[in-house]
Amino acid sequence: MTVALRIESTLEAAVALAEAQNAPPRLAAALRHAVFPGGARVRPRLCLAVAEACGGGDTGLVEAVAAAIELLHCASLVHDDLPCFDDAATRRGKPSVHAAFGAPLAVLAGDALIVMAFDVLARAGAAAPARLPALLTIVTRGVGMPGGIVAGQAWESERSVPVESYHRAKTGALFVAAAMCGAVAVGADPTPWRELGEKLGAAYQVADDLLDAVSAEADCGKPTGRDAALQRPSLVAQLGLKGAHARLEGLVGEAVAAIPPCDGARSLRDLVQIQATRLAPKQLARSAA
Amino acid sequence: MTVALRIESTLEAAVALAEAQNAPPRLAAALRHAVFPGGARVRPRLCLAVAEACGGGDTGLVEAVAAAIELLHCASLVHDDLPCFDDAATRRGKPSVHAAFGAPLAVLAGDALIVMAFDVLARAGAAAPARLPALLTIVTRGVGMPGGIVAGQAWESERSVPVESYHRAKTGALFVAAAMCGAVAVGADPTPWRELGEKLGAAYQVADDLLDAVSAEADCGKPTGRDAALQRPSLVAQLGLKGAHARLEGLVGEAVAAIPPCDGARSLRDLVQIQATRLAPKQLARSAA
Numbered sequence: 001m002t003v004a005l006r007i008e009s010t011l012e013a014a015v016a017l018a019e020a021q022n023a024p025p026r027l028a029a030a031l032r033h034a035v036f037p038g039g040a041r042v043r044p045r046l047c048l049a050v051a052e053a054c055g056g057g058d059t060g061l062v063e064a065v066a067a068a069i070e071l072l073h074c075a076s077l078v079h080d081d082l083p084c085f086d087d088a089a090t091r092r093g094k095p096s097v098h099a100a101f102g103a104p105l106a107v108l109a110g111d112a113l114i115v116m117a118f119d120v121l122a123r124a125g126a127a128a129p130a131r132l133p134a135l136l137t138i139v140t141r142g143v144g145m146p147g148g149i150v151a152g153q154a155w156e157s158e159r160s161v162p163v164e165s166y167h168r169a170k171t172g173a174l175f176v177a178a179a180m181c182g183a184v185a186v187g188a189d190p191t192p193w194r195e196l197g198e199k200l201g202a203a204y205q206v207a208d209d210l211l212d213a214v215s216a217e218a219d220c221g222k223p224t225g226r227d228a229a230l231q232r233p234s235l236v237a238q239l240g241l242k243g244a245h246a247r248l249e250g251l252v253g254e255a256v257a258a259i260p261p262c263d264g265a266r267s268l269r270d271l272v273q274i275q276a277t278r279l280a281p282k283q284l285a286r287s288a289a
Numbered sequence: 290m291t292v293a294l295r296i297e298s299t300l301e302a303a304v305a306l307a308e309a310q311n312a313p314p315r316l317a318a319a320l321r322h323a324v325f326p327g328g329a330r331v332r333p334r335l336c337l338a339v340a341e342a343c344g345g346g347d348t349g350l351v352e353a354v355a356a357a358i359e360l361l362h363c364a365s366l367v368h369d370d371l372p373c374f375d376d377a378a379t380r381r382g383k384p385s386v387h388a389a390f391g392a393p394l395a396v397l398a399g400d401a402l403i404v405m406a407f408d409v410l411a412r413a414g415a416a417a418p419a420r421l422p423a424l425l426t427i428v429t430r431g432v433g434m435p436g437g438i439v440a441g442q443a444w445e446s447e448r449s450v451p452v453e454s455y456h457r458a459k460t461g462a463l464f465v466a467a468a469m470c471g472a473v474a475v476g477a478d479p480t481p482w483r484e485l486g487e488k489l490g491a492a493y494q495v496a497d498d499l500l501d502a503v504s505a506e507a508d509c510g511k512p513t514g515r516d517a518a519l520q521r522p523s524l525v526a527q528l529g530l531k532g533a534h535a536r537l538e539g540l541v542g543e544a545v546a547a548i549p550p551c552d553g554a555r556s557l558r559d560l561v562q563i564q565a566t567r568l569a570p571k572q573l574a575r576s577a578a
Contacts (some may be wrong), residue, residue, distance in 0.1 A: 022454055023435030027443035031434065079400065084392040101446075103373040107396060108443045111368065111403060115433030118407045122425030129418040132425075136411030144404030145320065146312030154316035154397045157390075165311055 007044045010067035011035055014120045018112065030101040030109040031116075034074050039092055042275060043178040044070045046200065049271050050182025050193055053264030057186035064124030065135055065181045068117040072139070073174060075113035076149050078106055085153070086226055093221035114143075134184045142177025149174050156232060163233045171208065172201030192260035199255035200272065206248040207279040209234045214241065245280070252276040296333045299356035300324055303409045307401065319390040319398040320405075323367050324360065328381055331564060332467040333359045335489065338560050339471025339482055342553030346475035353413030354424055354470045357406040361428070362463060364402035365438050367395055374442070375515055382510035403432075423473045431466025438463050445521060452522040460497065461490030481549035488544035489561065495537040496568040498523045503530065534569070541565040 001009075015035050019028045044066035051062040081088040081096040082103060089099045098106035121139070125132040142148050152170025155161045179197030180190035211220050212227045213236040227234040236244045255272050259265050290298075304324050308317045333355035340351040370377040370385040371392060378388045387395035410428070414421040431437050441459025444450045468486030469479035500509050501516045502525040516523040525533045544561050548554050 018434035020435035024440050024443040024447050026446055027434065027440065075400075079396055082396065084396065105443065105446050107368055107371065107373065107399075108439050108446075110396075110400065111364075112434045112439045112443075114400060114403050115429050115437070115439065118425060119429035119433060122422050122429060125425070126422035129422055132421045133411050133415035133418055136407060136414070136421075140404050140408035140411060144408060145307035145316065145401045146309035148404070150397050150401045150404065151313050151316065154313040154394065154401075157315055157394050157397075158313050 003045060003048050004041070006048065006063050007041050007066060007070065008038075010063040010120070011038070011070060014067060014071065014116055017119075018116060026101060027105055027108055027112065030097050030105045031112055033094075033100055034078050034097050034109050034113060035071065037092065038070070038074075040275075040278065041070060042204070043073055043174055045271065045275075046175065046197070047178040047182040047185075049264070049268050050179050050196075051186045052182075053259075053262045053268045054183050054186050054188035055263065059124070059127050059185075061124045061128050061131065061135075062182065062185040064120050065139070065185050066178070068120045068139060069142075069174060069178050069181065071113045071117040071120065072143050072149075075110040075117070076143075076153070076174075078113065079110040080153060082106055085156070086223070086230070088223050088226070090217065091222050096222075131184055131187065134190070135181055138177050138180045138184065138190065142173040147173055148177075156230075161233050163235075163238070166233055167202065167205045167235075168198070171205040172198055175201030175204065195258040196255055196260075196272075199251050199258050200275075203248055203251035203255060203276070203279060206235050206244055206251060209236045210241070210244050210248065210280075212236075213244075248279060252279070292334060292337050293330070295337065295352050296330050296355060296359065297327075299352040299409070300327070300359060303356060303360065303405055306408075307405060315390060316394055316397055316401065319386050319394045320401055322383075322389055323363050323386050323398050323402060326381065327359070327363075329564075329567065330359055331493070332362055332463055334560065334564075335464065335486070336467040336471040336474075338553070338557050339468050339485075340475045342548075342551045342557045343472050343475050343477035344552065348413070348416050348474075350413045350417050350420065350424075351471065351474040353409050354428070354474050355467070357409045357428060358431075358463060358467050358470065360402045360406040360409065361432050361438075364399040364406070365432075365442070365463075367402065368399040369442060371395055374445070375512070375519070377512050377515075379506065380511050385511075420473055420476065423479070424470055427466050427469050427473065427479065431462040436462055437466075445519075450522050452524075452527070455522055456491065456494045456524075457487075460494040461487055464490030464493065484547040485544055485549075485561075488540050488547050489564075492537055492540035492544060492565070492568060495524050495533055495540060498525045499530070499533050499537065499569075501525075502533075537568060541568070 015032055018031050047066040078097045080086055081091055082098055088096050097109050145151050147169050155166040176197035179193040183190040183193050212224050215224050217224050256269050259268050304321055307320050336355040367386045369375055370380055371387050377385050386398050434440050436458050444455040465483055465486035468482040472479040472482050501513050504513050506513050545558050548557050
């Protein structure tokens with residue numbers, strides 16, 4: 001089965017469970033809307049790639065933790081798009097969940113996706129319960145307080161924002177979780193994988209800032225120019241377009257260098273570099289060409 | 290240590306972890322505001338009482354799952370109070386989280402509390418990982434889709450609402466989880482405890498409807514008269530005040546009858562009856578006197 005299929009079928013099974021006959025139908029529809037069709041599924045891909053690089057495994061636990069991390073990412077997008085945050089009408093080229101279903105169901109869809117992530121982990125973890133505590137702890141650290149993506153979003157409600165903590169929490173934390181969980185799920189030591197997650201997460205944050213600054217809404221499927229409009233800390237504001245682009249290239253290089261020596265290092269390196277070429281916003285590539 | 294102290298100190302340890310030096314301070318404050326001082330802590334008390342009735346245990350897992358369930362309950366209160374739902378300015382006799390910290394931090398506080406609940410379980414579960422999958426599955430069933438408290442809240446966004454599914458999900462599901470998890474945490478079979486959770490949850494929903502209909506805001510620490518104002522399904526609307534009160538008494542009796550034969554049955558029966566006398570709204574007791 002291809003990597004994409006392993007991810008999509010695990011997500012499909014999780015969403016299908018929420019669509020039982022006695023479920024409130026509009027929330028069930030909102031969940032499907034939030035998860036499919038997906039974006040690049042970068043975090044679960046990273047998780048599966050690390051697991052593969054660590055020798056793989058066949059417990060279903062790898063797919064489960066990859067899907068759990070993607071569900072948590074989807075939950076954060078649904079809540080970030082709410083009127084009280086970004087008030088984004090579009091996401092992945094279609095109406096955001098609150099635009100399509102209203103704010104109440106968008107709040108609940110985010111909540112349900114967070115719970116669903118832990119349910120997916122619990123079900124798959126029954127086959128390897130000894131690995132569950134570490135997987136859960138890594139995932140909750142990537143998502144919750146004090147330094148996960150929820151904390152990252154919360155920095156936007158503070159008067160004084162340490163840009164590095166903000167970015168590390170808002171984007172980096174879940175990449176770190178994805179990389180480290182890929183190792184734990186197959187029984188490997190997660191420590192050597194932290195830095196790869198950090199560097200990739202940082203690269204994604206720079207790419208996201210660039211995308212927001214230079215892309216048209218039609219190109220990236222969500223509103224752009226939001227950082228400036230909402231006065232959010234942005235690396236483009238800090239370093240300028242060229243400076244941010246140079247930082248992105250530097251971080252991708254550092255990510256490749258952070259891959260620990262292992263059997264699957266080469267294919268993981270290829271994955272990082274393929275992702276890296278997708279990271280540079282088209283607009284910037286055009287203006288640089 | 291008293292039951293109350295076991296619950297409060299476990300909650301305190303969880304909230305303290307979220308207050309690390311690098312945490313966004315306003316979200317950290319919002320979390321503490323959402324959890325302390327608590328209400329009656331009925332769900333964790335039920336969880337501890339069932340564990341005790343099943344012979345108890347000393348792994349810390351019982352306190353952890355009890356605290357996790359209370360954190361999930363707190364999360365649901367924070368989100369239910371949001372402007373897009375009940376728009377409640379008060380809760381437990383003080384400003385609701387969104388009234389004190391704004392809607393963005395209230396959304397994030399709810400999210401962080403959900404994640405915190407699973408983190409508490411993960412940390413304590415490391416000592417007894419074999420019990421984690423069942424605990425997690427019972428908890429996620431009580432909270433998420435298709436039939437947990439998130440689903441219960443989502444029924445309010447549907448045109449046609451099956452009152453029984455609505456109440457069972459909105460209140461009953463987390464009581465069922467509390468009762469069943471109390472058994473699993475000490476290695477006992479959870480199945481015989483489901484009915485006690487169902488009956489107690491149903492009794493609490495009737496009591497909540499009565500409270501909303503007859504109490505003054507000052508008596509119950511949150512806005513009242515909301516069911517009628519928001520045209521929510523209510524057993525008071527359906528059965529009248531006397532009918533709803535009779536249903537409450539019937540359900541408490543059924544809860545007592547549902548306690549399985551066990552060593553701790555008597556003290557559990559006492560607990561249910563003490564809670565039951567607290568359930569009847571003062572206003573109703575006064576008018577019946």
